Amino acid sequence: MIRVRGRGPQVRVIAATAAATGVVLTGAACGQNTGPAEPGKLNVVASTDVWGAVAKAVAGDAAGVRSIYSSPDGDPHEFEATARDSATISGADVIVENGADYDAYMEKAQKNPDSPVIDAFDVYKKDDPGAPTGEGEVNEHFFYNLRVVRDVASDLADAMAEKDPPNRQTYRDNADAFATKIEALETELARIKAAHNGQKVAQTEPLAAYLLSEAGLVDATPTSFTDAVEAGNDPPASAVATTEGLIDKREVRALLYNTQATDPTTQRLLERSKSVGLPVVELTETLPEGVTDYVAWQTKQIDAISSAVSR
Numbered sequence: 001m002i003r004v005r006g007r008g009p010q011v012r013v014i015a016a017t018a019a020a021t022g023v024v025l026t027g028a029a030c031g032q033n034t035g036p037a038e039p040g041k042l043n044v045v046a047s048t049d050v051w052g053a054v055a056k057a058v059a060g061d062a063a064g065v066r067s068i069y070s071s072p073d074g075d076p077h078e079f080e081a082t083a084r085d086s087a088t089i090s091g092a093d094v095i096v097e098n099g100a101d102y103d104a105y106m107e108k109a110q111k112n113p114d115s116p117v118i119d120a121f122d123v124y125k126k127d128d129p130g131a132p133t134g135e136g137e138v139n140e141h142f143f144y145n146l147r148v149v150r151d152v153a154s155d156l157a158d159a160m161a162e163k164d165p166p167n168r169q170t171y172r173d174n175a176d177a178f179a180t181k182i183e184a185l186e187t188e189l190a191r192i193k194a195a196h197n198g199q200k201v202a203q204t205e206p207l208a209a210y211l212l213s214e215a216g217l218v219d220a221t222p223t224s225f226t227d228a229v230e231a232g233n234d235p236p237a238s239a240v241a242t243t244e245g246l247i248d249k250r251e252v253r254a255l256l257y258n259t260q261a262t263d264p265t266t267q268r269l270l271e272r273s274k275s276v277g278l279p280v281v282e283l284t285e286t287l288p289e290g291v292t293d294y295v296a297w298q299t300k301q302i303d304a305i306s307s308a309v310s311r
């Protein structure tokens, strides 16, 4: 799914939000490259800070991890690597990326042919060989698919051990500990499913689809609405009206709101939800300010979904 959202409207929305909330945004809120590699350590490079956090869980203190895109604003789909990013990627010992055109800047980049690349889309296909994988058929937000996340961590442990054999056991132990924490999140989703199976929610973008299906929750938003938002287009008027009706008549338990893919239409849904008292769950594509841990980030989001549908 290639997204071609224009930058203009999004920048305006972010600026308007900043003005309304009093939050100060730096002008250059783009991907940050977090300095030089840690000397003497295995050099792991991730496409976004979410995949970087998964790699960090495996690395512990034994390896260095840097992420190319780590802005809590904006949209990784639209990011283009700088020359400095390209140098960071080509110098990596191990690479982790999302794939499926989500982080095309990473897929396109020149890499060291001796450096293993862990690609979440490849892991997804391996996990579920029967799943449709064509453009427009697969939801590329694999960092919301807990099974894929756990298996990416395991594959990373193997790749990092291959490049850094003395720390083999550390990487394996860390990946196993991470898997245990992911299983706790899966248990929480199963608990939501036991209590709320089949209940409806709406979302502004198909970000949390994998989490929702594990939690037994049904996304009632017309796909013509979410597809248009994801592609950066205006949703058809009839789809907007249907979605607004879901909110106004409280036919859904919550609105899931991607804070990094907003436009005037999604903002109106947010305002509407607030005015009718519908719970809103804010979700992100990268780690929010001050959050560095994958499990902490996802626990908070799952807890928010859980309490929204329980209200």
Ligand SMILES: [Zn+2]
Pocket: 077, 141, 205, 207, 261, 285
């Ligand atoms: Zn997205």
